Amino acid sequence: MRDQYHEELDAITASLVEMTNLVGSAMSRATTALLDADLALAESVIAADETVDALYRDVEERAFLLMARQQPVAGDLRILVTSLRMVADLERMGDLALHVAKIARMRYPATAVPPAMRSTILEMGQAAQRIVAKAGSVIASKDLQKAKELEADDDVMDRLHRQLFAMLLDPAWDGGIECAIDITLAGRYYERFGDHAVSVARRVVYLVTGERHEPPAPAVLVSEG
Amino acid sequence: MRDQYHEELDAITASLVEMTNLVGSAMSRATTALLDADLALAESVIAADETVDALYRDVEERAFLLMARQQPVAGDLRILVTSLRMVADLERMGDLALHVAKIARMRYPATAVPPAMRSTILEMGQAAQRIVAKAGSVIASKDLQKAKELEADDDVMDRLHRQLFAMLLDPAWDGGIECAIDITLAGRYYERFGDHAVSVARRVVYLVTGERHEPPAPAVLVSEG
Numbered sequence: 001m002r003d004q005y006h007e008e009l010d011a012i013t014a015s016l017v018e019m020t021n022l023v024g025s026a027m028s029r030a031t032t033a034l035l036d037a038d039l040a041l042a043e044s045v046i047a048a049d050e051t052v053d054a055l056y057r058d059v060e061e062r063a064f065l066l067m068a069r070q071q072p073v074a075g076d077l078r079i080l081v082t083s084l085r086m087v088a089d090l091e092r093m094g095d096l097a098l099h100v101a102k103i104a105r106m107r108y109p110a111t112a113v114p115p116a117m118r119s120t121i122l123e124m125g126q127a128a129q130r131i132v133a134k135a136g137s138v139i140a141s142k143d144l145q146k147a148k149e150l151e152a153d154d155d156v157m158d159r160l161h162r163q164l165f166a167m168l169l170d171p172a173w174d175g176g177i178e179c180a181i182d183i184t185l186a187g188r189y190y191e192r193f194g195d196h197a198v199s200v201a202r203r204v205v206y207l208v209t210g211e212r213h214e215p216p217a218p219a220v221l222v223s224e225g
Numbered sequence: 226m227r228d229q230y231h232e233e234l235d236a237i238t239a240s241l242v243e244m245t246n247l248v249g250s251a252m253s254r255a256t257t258a259l260l261d262a263d264l265a266l267a268e269s270v271i272a273a274d275e276t277v278d279a280l281y282r283d284v285e286e287r288a289f290l291l292m293a294r295q296q297p298v299a300g301d302l303r304i305l306v307t308s309l310r311m312v313a314d315l316e317r318m319g320d321l322a323l324h325v326a327k328i329a330r331m332r333y334p335a336t337a338v339p340p341a342m343r344s345t346i347l348e349m350g351q352a353a354q355r356i357v358a359k360a361g362s363v364i365a366s367k368d369l370q371k372a373k374e375l376e377a378d379d380d381v382m383d384r385l386h387r388q389l390f391a392m393l394l395d396p397a398w399d400g401g402i403e404c405a406i407d408i409t410l411a412g413r414y415y416e417r418f419g420d421h422a423v424s425v426a427r428r429v430v431y432l433v434t435g436e437r438h439e440p441p442a443p444a445v446l447v448s449e450g
Contacts, residue, residue, distance in 0.1 A: 064302070064303070064306060067292070067302055067306070068298075068299040068302050071296040073293075074293040077289070077292055077293050078289070081289060081292070081306075081309065084306065084309065084310075085309075085313070088310070088313070165406065168402055168406060169402060169403055169406075173402075177393055177394060177398075177402070177405045178394055180402045180405045180406060180409075181390065181393060181394075181405060181409045184405070184406045184409045184410060185409060185413065188410065188413065
């Protein structure tokens, strides 16, 4: 019985890692769809979110049943409660990739990203992928070095986010209000994606080391950085 | 022992209701600070978020200890797991009120809200208050009628959110990019605040009726509504 319990716990961990792959791929494809105004790709990201949502409900239910049936000791219970939180973060990350894809779809056949901002959006997409890939490693292997790198990658994300605002506010730029709205929202989606991945990694670090980080600091706004 | 368990469970419910009061008050004051460019009020909202965060950590820990010590049966365990999710929603709502207050602080002594948009922002603030007050009632008294009203209030919020975008995109309006960014972000904060309150109420409805609603639909973007 005890062995089956740990098998089921391992299966939950494997599902969480799978979710990091799915939402990482979703954000990567959403970024490409946004930059290339690729409608088919955007649609595929939007459709694929259902898979993430199904996995979310599945992990939730399996974790709950494991708690209810096995009455785990405090340490194992802590792992399960933490899994419930991580799966919620990952589900939300899927939504954020979907939001980026929806901006691409909304502006098709035009592109939502003005030429001057392409490289920043590209880098935000890449930072998102690095962060979520590392979150997967942290879940799978409790790799605390990767957790540390991930925090640095998220600093990069925040820097890119501020850069995006600086470009929007540059008096030389006049891409119009609609574009400013799109870029403001897209920037926010990338930044929140990073925050949730940081949150996932910190939860694992807490399980391993007992050191609790505070939740990610509130997003830095335009002129605060 | 059993009685003490239910007392502790009731105390957790009371703390959740208290959190709805705190974040409702925070969003109300943040809205006033935003509309009146009231720096002192904005600072008080920002400072008060620590109380919400402390309560969040406290409820989390109490719920966890109750699970670990009492090994509750499935029904009671479901209540505790749900409480963990609700407290996370409420903590996030506090952050969103804080974000609104930070916009007010950032633009002080100017106001971030142009005259034409004041009434819409005011109504979004009021909708936020109604929604979170009803979420409190739903938690406290399992009032399913209030849960239904809350869904309707959130539809109002979504309508106001679309209205805000329509005003920003009106060719007659030219408040500038900075203002468009502020209003885009503020609009998003109100809308997410409403979503989280809806999520809290739906979790209670699920506990009471067993009817599961899907998570709130992804935010409606500018030209999708």
